[in-house]
Amino acid sequence: QLQLVESSGGLVQPGGSLRLSCAASGLTFADYAMAWFRQAPGKEREGVACISRVDGSTYYVDSVQGRFTISRDNAKNTVYLQMNSLKFEDTAVYYCAAAEVKCSWYPQGYDYWGQGTQVTVSS
Numbered sequence: 001q002l003q004l005v006e007s008s009g010g011l012v013q014p015g016g017s018l019r020l021s022c023a024a025s026g027l028t029f030a031d032y033a034m035a036w037f038r039q040a041p042g043k044e045r046e047g048v049a050c051i052s053r054v055d056g057s058t059y060y061v062d063s064v065q066g067r068f069t070i071s072r073d074n075a076k077n078t079v080y081l082q083m084n085s086l087k088f089e090d091t092a093v094y095y096c097a098a099a100e101v102k103c104s105w106y107p108q109g110y111d112y113w114g115q116g117t118q119v120t121v122s123s
Contacts, residue, residue, distance in 0.1 A: 002026040002112045004096045009117030012086055016121075020081040022096030022114055033099040034072055034079040037107060038092035038119075045095070049081060050103035059103055063089075086121045094119050 003025045012018050020036070035050035049070040050059045058070050069082040079096060094117055097110035104110075 002028065002032070002098055004098060004112055004114035006094065006096045006114040006117040009094060009119045011120045011122065013123055014087060014121055016086050017082070017084045018086065018119060019083065020094055020096075020117060020119070022079045022081075024077045024079070024098070026077070029077040030074040031100070032112075033101070033103045034070075035097045035099065035103060035110065036070060036079075036081045037095045037097055038090075039095070039116075040089075040092040043092075045107050047105040047107075048094070050105075051079065052103050057103075061105075083119070086119075088121050090119065091121045092119060093117065 004022055006022050008021050033052050036048045037045050038048050039045040048061055048064055049068055051070045051072050067085045072079045096114040098112040099110045
């Protein structure tokens with residue numbers, strides 16, 4: 001029903017910026033809350049940011065508040081994560097996820113997942 005493909009991960013220096021994209025295929029993109037999760041080696045997957053359907057409200061985990069911005073373009077079926085002032089601890093595989101109803105901070109609340117894209121912050 002809905003397929004998600006992340007892109008634009010890569011290597012960036014501390015303090016640098018990167019913008020991730022998640023392209024969705026399907027006809028109901030606007031009906032889904034869209035989120036970004038990340039998973040570092042040896043750690044559990046954690047929610048990073050989410051943008052709701054209907055009013056587009058945004059939510060962020062404390063560790064990225066003020067540095068990351070999630071946005072969506074429903075006409076292009078794409079969700080973005082703009083990452084600024086990147087830190088070593090931001091290194092992880094970043095996943096795009098879609099929920100049929102609403103944002104949550106738990107992976108089990110999401111119905112569809114992308115394949116992930118690697119973000120490495122290193123000098």
